[in-house]
Amino acid sequence: MKIHREGLGTIVLTALVLALLNVAVFYFLGQVPSLTWGFFIVSLILFLFIISFFRIPARDMAQDETLVISPCDGKVVVIEETFEPEYFKDKRLQVSIFMSPANVHVNRNPISGEVKLSQYHAGKYLVAWHPKSSTENERHTVVIGNGKTDILVRQIAGALARRIVNYLKAGQQVKQNEELGFIKFGSRVDIYLPVGTPVKVQLDQVVKGGQSIIAQLV
Structure with a gap:
């Protein structure tokens, strides 16, 4: 599987935003591990969804001009x-x-x-x-x-x-x-x-x- 070139900018931007948000959550709510870990898991799921959205799966293409x-x-x-x-x-x-x-x-x-x-x-x-x-x-x-x-x-x-x-x-x-x-x-x-x-x-x-x-x- 490959990642489409249209998604590279979106994926990088998403990674940066989610990383900054997780740092902020850890800094302000680090004393509540359930919240920090919960936010990290949600962020990871969102990031993986964004990656999957721009996926190009390997396929055997049909070829027939009729x-x-x-x-x-x-x-x-x-x-x-x-x-x-x-x-x-x-x-x-x-x-x-x-x-x-x-x-x-x-x-x-x-x-x-x-x-x-x-x-x-x-x-x-x-x-x-x-x-x-x-x-x-x-x-x-x-x-x-x-x-x-x-x-x-x-x-x-x-x-x-x-x-x-x-x-x-x-x-x-x-x-x-x-x-x-x-x-x-x-x-x-x-x-x-x-x-x-x-x-x-x-x-x-x-x-x-x-x-x-x-x-x-x-």
């Missing part, structure tokens, strides 16, 4: 036909994946191809499962085309996730499962597919980024 591979870890919360207003401006098949704070938060390219759009939008911080979060929350939209079809991937911030990182630029050639970006502290990723695309997941199914098959390209 498949759409999950761009993130999480649970499938939406599978429906809907109007996509930003890029396609027509009906698309939407698959949405909710990422909890306990999930791995690396986002990956679901297919290989050319980046046709990479656009950041400032916005609100509604809870990730709110119906309007896809269009009103802070978000970053990416469209990847492989010559046969275009897939839209939208990173969406939530009530806790207030920093979206995206590494792609328009015109760039990308490969399936390479890093697309990172969302800090949980949120949601929407995938927009052509209507009629055979979907290989079900509602409430838990998926893994780079491994789980979302759909079959036709």
Whole structure:
């Protein structure tokens, strides 16, 4: 397991803050060992959680250009036909994946191809499962085309996730499962597919980024 580069600053800052707090607690409450040890244990648990949040587990990635591979870890919360207003401006098949704070938060390219759009939008911080979060929350939209079809991937911030990182630029050639970006502290990723695309997941199914098959390209 590795630690993602997006987390290095946060981990160092957390370690410094917790160390200073523990020194202060020991200095002022050292005569009450149960309090000082209790605070140390809580601090250690919090620090380990922060480290786990930025983890990159070792995985055997699925590689198949006829498949759409999950761009993130999480649970499938939406599978429906809907109007996509930003890029396609027509009906698309939407698959949405909710990422909890306990999930791995690396986002990956679901297919290989050319980046046709990479656009950041400032916005609100509604809870990730709110119906309007896809269009009103802070978000970053990416469209990847492989010559046969275009897939839209939208990173969406939530009530806790207030920093979206995206590494792609328009015109760039990308490969399936390479890093697309990172969302800090949980949120949601929407995938927009052509209507009629055979979907290989079900509602409430838990998926893994780079491994789980979302759909079959036709």
